Amino acid sequence: MLPSFRYHPDPIATGSIKPSSAVCICCGQARGSIYTASVYCLDEIREQLCPWCIADGSAAERFDAMFCDDHSLTKAGLAAGIITEVTRRTPGYISWQSEDWLSCCDDACEFHGDVSHDELRSLSGPALASFLASTGWTATQLNEFAPNYHPGGSPAIYKFVCRHCKLPQYGYDCD
């Protein structure tokens, strides 16, 4: 069982953590899974940290590392404890540009990975309004884009969900 991450509920599904026999450079153990996304620190660390050392903060402390950019969280005025949990004790995600972790209801949102093709094509109601607000697109632009969308491609569309009002939010990123 992986540790649980409040702001990244299924990091296996999003691809941020994968099964691996690699040894973690923080705890020195091969624990069966390894973190694959960004590590911001002085050392070059790629696929060398286990989820447990991320969850308990030991990897962040030892390497003075962050796992996602804190810019959007700081700009949203979130409490320092929330920003620290997201940037230093939560797996980041694979993105083209620097991460833009979304927030809602005075909290960081859960990250749910690339939105599925089906979900993007069937957006309606508050989810559609949220998508159009965050991308600045018109519904026509979305309808033209949706058939050509591929999860993991460029542009990428990431899904976040508010932990409180449950509204989905979408981040847009391209190479």
Ligand SMILES: [Zn+2]
């Ligand atoms: Zn470890």
Ligand SMILES: [Zn+2]
């Ligand atoms: Zn909310």
